[in-house]
């Protein structure tokens with residue numbers, strides 16, 4: 001029998017764990033955005049070694065599963081004498097991993113802009129800095145929003161992997177809860193609802209931003 | 216027009232990769248005159264035009280605007296600093312086949328952008344001048360529209376207003392009507408004719424032989440990266456001596472007869 005009472009009472013402890021899920025995803029993507037900006041700039045640089053570094057960064061981080069990256073990072077840090085809490089290690093790893101995908105999203109958006117727009121700006125004597133901030137980035141950012149929201153949602157779901165370094169996020173907490181209550185169906189359904197809620201909210205936020213930036 | 220620019224092009228060479236796109240090109244563009252560049256596709260017309268404001272970087276030879284070398288500090292010397300290059304470009308307007316408006320800005324925004332960012336004008340003054348420029352091209356009622364809401368002819372006129380507002384002394388046009396529906400060509404050519412009668416120095420790459428015949432002061436014919444011949448329109452368009460020009464005009468007439 002499905003117990004509505006167990007289903008409802010599962011929410012409270014799971015919400016608590018979901019805060020880690022959100023924290024890791026949001027901080028992870030925030031860090032990812034910052035690193036991605038640098039990686040993207042390097043990928044578009046006129047200086048070839050920068051482009052090689054960016055390509056290396058992207059292909060390594062996209063080619064190795066996040067789970068392996070988490071474990072690598074978690075066990076590597078103490079070896080080189082850095083002792084950080086698991087949560088920090090998780091955020092940094094998620095951020096680094098996200099940066100590879102986000103930088104490619106941005107590179108794609110920038111390359112999708114017709115080159116004539118830059119030619120027109122150059123021809124009237126605009127400086128490169130103004131061309132970037134006034135012509136390229138506003139358009140590329142708007143163009144990249146749907147893909148960024150997509151990436152954020154993927155991250156929220158992938159954040160369940162950080163349980164391997166001992167963080168009790170939503171999925172791990174549900175497993176524990178299911179084991180103690182012997183009510184897996186109710187507990188996992190509650191967990192599914194929370195994931196869905198988070199991601200519906202993120203999707204709505206993305207659409208709102210897109211709308212705000214609409215021409 | 217006071218301060219209309221002249222351009223001297225001397226022995227200019229330019230490669231696109233392995234491809235020799237301009238071969239020892241010589242051309243004089245006189246102040247206040249209209250020069251039309253014609254020739255088959257791939258002959259280097261756009262490349263030559265884009266070398267004049269150094270959007271395309273020529274490798275050897277000299278291009279001088281009012282005597283000042285563009286792109287290099289001295290003939291065959293080091294590249295000119297970006298700031299100096301931008302200063303020269305301010306007084307050269309360029310109009311493209313694909314308009315190249317900035318779609319995230321209104322018509323007015325497209326025109327004020329350069330006035331604010333490049334000329335450093337305050338917003339109100341920039342808007343006053345932008346309105347003037349848009350009125351001049353007959354678009355006073357479209358200032359708040361984004362490019363996607365404008366017809367091709369209107370977009371091209373916004374693009375012309377965008378360069379006019381910068382008060383150029385030289386205007387470069389790269390097939391400004393080639394992307395337009397036939398019924399919209401006239402409105403753009405009319406704006407260009409007005410500019411010509413006001414004494415603007417203009418270099419126009421075009422397939423509009425009517426415009427070349429009636430508005431140009433000189434017509435230059437290019438083929439395979441060479442400037443084959445330059446003369447008054449009548450000599451090039453009606454009494455060409457060179458067999459390459461004859462062949463080009465023959466295909467042109469065949470394509471345009473029905």
Ligand SMILES: Nc1ncnc2c1ncn2[C@@H]1O[C@H](COP(=O)(O)OP(=O)(O)OP(=O)(O)O)[C@@H](O)[C@H]1O
Pocket residue numbers: 231232234236254255256257258259260261262263
């Ligand atoms: N960026 C580029 N990279 C490589 N090749 C180029 C580039 N731009 C032009 N070319 C080549 O240089 C040659 C001259 O090009 P250009 O655009 O100047 O010709 P055009 O006379 O303007 O032709 P059209 O009438 O088709 O516009 C062409 O063969 C073209 O393929």
Ligand SMILES: [Mg+2]
Pocket residue numbers: 260261262389
């Ligand atoms: Mg061309």
